[in-house]
Amino acid sequence: MKKSFLLFAAFAAFITIIHAQGNRGPRLFLDVPIVHLSAPDVNLIANRIGAGVGTALNIGTHWSTARIGGGAIFSMDPQSRELESTFVTTPYALLEVGAGKFRTNGNQCNKTKTKAFTAMGKVGMRYAFITKPLKADAVAPEKFDVTLGVELGYFFIRDVFKNTEIFMDGNYFVNSKIVGVNFGFKMFLNLRADRDR
Numbered sequence: 001m002k003k004s005f006l007l008f009a010a011f012a013a014f015i016t017i018i019h020a021q022g023n024r025g026p027r028l029f030l031d032v033p034i035v036h037l038s039a040p041d042v043n044l045i046a047n048r049i050g051a052g053v054g055t056a057l058n059i060g061t062h063w064s065t066a067r068i069g070g071g072a073i074f075s076m077d078p079q080s081r082e083l084e085s086t087f088v089t090t091p092y093a094l095l096e097v098g099a100g101k102f103r104t105n106g107n108q109c110n111k112t113k114t115k116a117f118t119a120m121g122k123v124g125m126r127y128a129f130i131t132k133p134l135k136a137d138a139v140a141p142e143k144f145d146v147t148l149g150v151e152l153g154y155f156f157i158r159d160v161f162k163n164t165e166i167f168m169d170g171n172y173f174v175n176s177k178i179v180g181v182n183f184g185f186k187m188f189l190n191l192r193a194d195r196d197r
Contacts, residue, residue, distance in 0.1 A: 026059045026060065026061070026192075027058075027059070027060050027061060027062075027103075027190075027192060028057070028058070028059060028190070028191035028192050029057075029058040029060075029103065029188045029189065029190055029191065030055070030056075030057055030058075030188060030189045030191055031054075031055055031056040031057075031058065031069065031186045031187070031188045032055045032187065032188070032189065033053055033054070033055060033186075033187060034052070034053065034054040034055060034056065034069075034071060034184065034185075034186045035051070035052070035053055035184050035185060035186075036051065036052050036167075036182040036183055036184025036185070037049070037050075037051055037052075037182065037183050037184055038050050038051055038052045038073050038075065038180065038181070038182050039180060039181045039182075040073055040075055040090065040134055040178075040180045041134055041178045041179070041180060042178075042179045042180070042181055043178065043179075044134060044135055046079065047077045047078075047079055047080075047135070048075050048076075048077060048088075048134050048135065049075060049076070049078055050073055050074050050075025050076060050088075051073070051074055051075075052071055052072065052073040052074070052182060052184075053071050053072060054069055054070060054071020054072070055069055055070065055071060056068065056069025056070075056094075057069060058102075058188075060098075060102050060103075061102070062101065062102060062104040063099065063100065063101070063102065064097070064098060064099045064100075064102060064120075065096075065097070065098045065102045065120070066095075066096070066097050067094070067095070067096045067097070067098070067124075068094070068095050068096075069093075069094055070091070070092060070093040070094060071091070071092060072089060072090060072091040072092065073089075073090045073092070074087065074088075074089050074090075075087070075088050075090070075134065076088070086136075088132055088133075088134055090128050090129070090130055091128070091129040092126050092127060092128040092129065093126070093127050094124055094125065094126045094127075094147075095124055095125050096122050096123065096124030096125075096147070096149075097122065097123060097124065098120040098121065098122035098123075098151065099120055099121055099122075100118075100119050100120025100121055101117060101118060101119045101120060102118055102120055103116060103117075103118050103153070103155075103165070103188075104116060104117070104118075105117075105157065113156075113157065113158065114156070114157050115154070115155075115156055115157075116154075116155055116156070116157055117152075117153060117154050117155070118151060118152060118153035118154075118165065118167065119151075119152050119153075120150070120151055121148075121149070121150055122147075122148075122149045122150070122151060123146075123147065123148055123149075124146075124147045124149070125144070125145070125146060125147065126144075126145050126147055126173070127143060127144050127145075128141065128142075128143050128145070129143070130143055141173065141175075141176035141178060142173070142175040142176045144175065145173040145174060145175045145176055146173075146174040146175060147171045147172065147173055147174070148171070148172045148174065149169055149170055149171035149172065150169065150170055151167060151168075151169040152167065152168050152169070153165045153166060153167035153168075153186075154166050154167075160190055160193045161189060161190050161193035162187065162188075162189055162190070163187070163188060163190075164185055164186065164187050164188075165185060165186045165188060166184075166185050167182075167183070167184065167185065167186060168181070168182065168183045169181070169182050170182075
């Protein structure tokens, strides 16, 4: 299962980049920073919420992307009387590929003062440097996980080089069998802005 998925992810990333090469070269976006509220396991949302920070490099087209990045999620139990003892920090590294609308307003990337959006399904792999479980009496989730997810985003193009996107995404972690949800914003840099102007 894992080997098949790794081959599929590598193939999808390769197709993404090849397709991008035929469209005036790949689009390169650096998400820095990514800041969001997080429910790392929706089944525990009453007892486990937090926030996350991260960064990612995206190579893509209007219809697809390959992404590599990392970050950390900091969560706690808001109902506990001893909040300090419930803090869990989960640093992670990820590789994702997505298909759908990726940061696009048609084929007019060089137009400013226009609305644009992201709406795509994605698959990926995440390695979490987990130190302890999200729930005191539970087993820690798998460190290596296959992910299936959906990402939605909206932004207003003010500048071709630098913009901020409001986003929401949900991910199902296949090995751990949990669903996580994030809501926040990304400041992203168009590393090929000179081409798009």
